[in-house]
Amino acid sequence: MNIWVMESDSGITLVYKPYMDFPINEDLVSGLLTALNQFTIVEFKQGIESIEMGGLRWVYISDKDTNLLFIAADSKDVTAETLRARLDVIRYTFIQQYAHKGNRWGTKWAGNVEIYKPFENVIDEYYTQWKQAERITTVAEFFDILGIYQQILNLVINVIEGHLSEERKEIIYVKIEQMFKHYSNLEIVKKNPELSKITFERRVGFNIINIDPMNCDMFIVEKQILGLIRRIVEILKEEEGYFPSLKYFVKENIFDYLMSNFNLLNDLNLFTFLLQLFLMK
CATH class of the missing domain: 1.20.140 (Butyryl-CoA Dehydrogenase, subunit A; domain 3)
Structure with a gap:
């Protein structure tokens, strides 16, 4: 599972947490993900919700109040519903931690992505617990x-x-x-x-x-x-x-x-x- 938290318009990655290796540069992947979403908004008047690409399942969640884009990728063994639910937990937690007041988000986001580095530890905690939960097989x-x-x-x-x-x-x-x-x-x-x-x-x-x-x-x-x-x-x-x-x-x-x-x-x-x-x- 790989996770991105991005600024929708600029495509700047605020948080990137990979648990799978990609054969290409992460910045190129981030740019492609943003471009795909912008293309569907322009052409189809709505953003991507879920796609299959490169042998993986990708889920997008756009938060309009903060103009943030949350993206998760995982194997096709993970359903879109499960992946979306997990990504939504990350979206909710990130907004609660950094942008609880939507109208103040502009003052919080000043181009310095280092302030979001600690959130990677939060994702680590969630990821560990998800893996533990997967052991519950019945x-x-x-x-x-x-x-x-x-x-x-x-x-x-x-x-x-x-x-x-x-x-x-x-x-x-x-x-x-x-x-x-x-x-x-x-x-x-x-x-x-x-x-x-x-x-x-x-x-x-x-x-x-x-x-x-x-x-x-x-x-x-x-x-x-x-x-x-x-x-x-x-x-x-x-x-x-x-x-x-x-x-x-x-x-x-x-x-x-x-x-x-x-x-x-x-x-x-x-x-x-x-x-x-x-x-x-």
């Missing part, structure tokens, strides 16, 4: 993973219900509700309807088991669920303090549960992440 395996995440969410709610006073519960539940409201309004949730099936109620907690793995991008769903788990744990640590929270996690057997699912979590490179999430400050 719906049954995905259900197993959803089951683990559901149980972790249940255990965290058990911490709140079993160890905190009513006053402390109220404070934490208000923060979780605010966080979940923000999550529900995210663009990525609106574009992926299965994510809206995640629900939250006080005392009951989160419900993620209604997600249909046949009707979603498993990577996107998994990343959003992990984000919810991370934020809830952070809220607990912020409000209760690190050491009291750690004591509650131990009492609710969260670490025992992670160890009992070590093989699956380790295969997905999630064991260390979850262990550090609950264990570290």
Whole structure:
């Protein structure tokens, strides 16, 4: 998979992250990609969405508010829908990080592409997680993973219900509700309807088991669920303090549960992440 973030009019590449080798110069490829898109806009009144060229599948996403063009190329084994969904995650993240206010983009973009160099690390993180998600080869395996995440969410709610006073519960539940409201309004949730099936109620907690793995991008769903788990744990640590929270996690057997699912979590490179999430400050 290779990824470009480009300025539409000039064709200047802001970010280029390759995971495949091209036999020709990257600058020539960038120029060709921009020229092709401009040609289709002039001739057909719309830009390219997806094409097959050079034995690869190419997907384009144009963001009119920022005048940016996002392009991804991958093998034909990857469907256009999957490639587009992944590219859209990158588009959304880039805009959130560098151009959240569209009308201020002109002042942010001053011709210096070096300021976008750190975004390559963000793409690396996504790419690694996509490759991990590709190991989930069956719906049954995905259900197993959803089951683990559901149980972790249940255990965290058990911490709140079993160890905190009513006053402390109220404070934490208000923060979780605010966080979940923000999550529900995210663009990525609106574009992926299965994510809206995640629900939250006080005392009951989160419900993620209604997600249909046949009707979603498993990577996107998994990343959003992990984000919810991370934020809830952070809220607990912020409000209760690190050491009291750690004591509650131990009492609710969260670490025992992670160890009992070590093989699956380790295969997905999630064991260390979850262990550090609950264990570290």
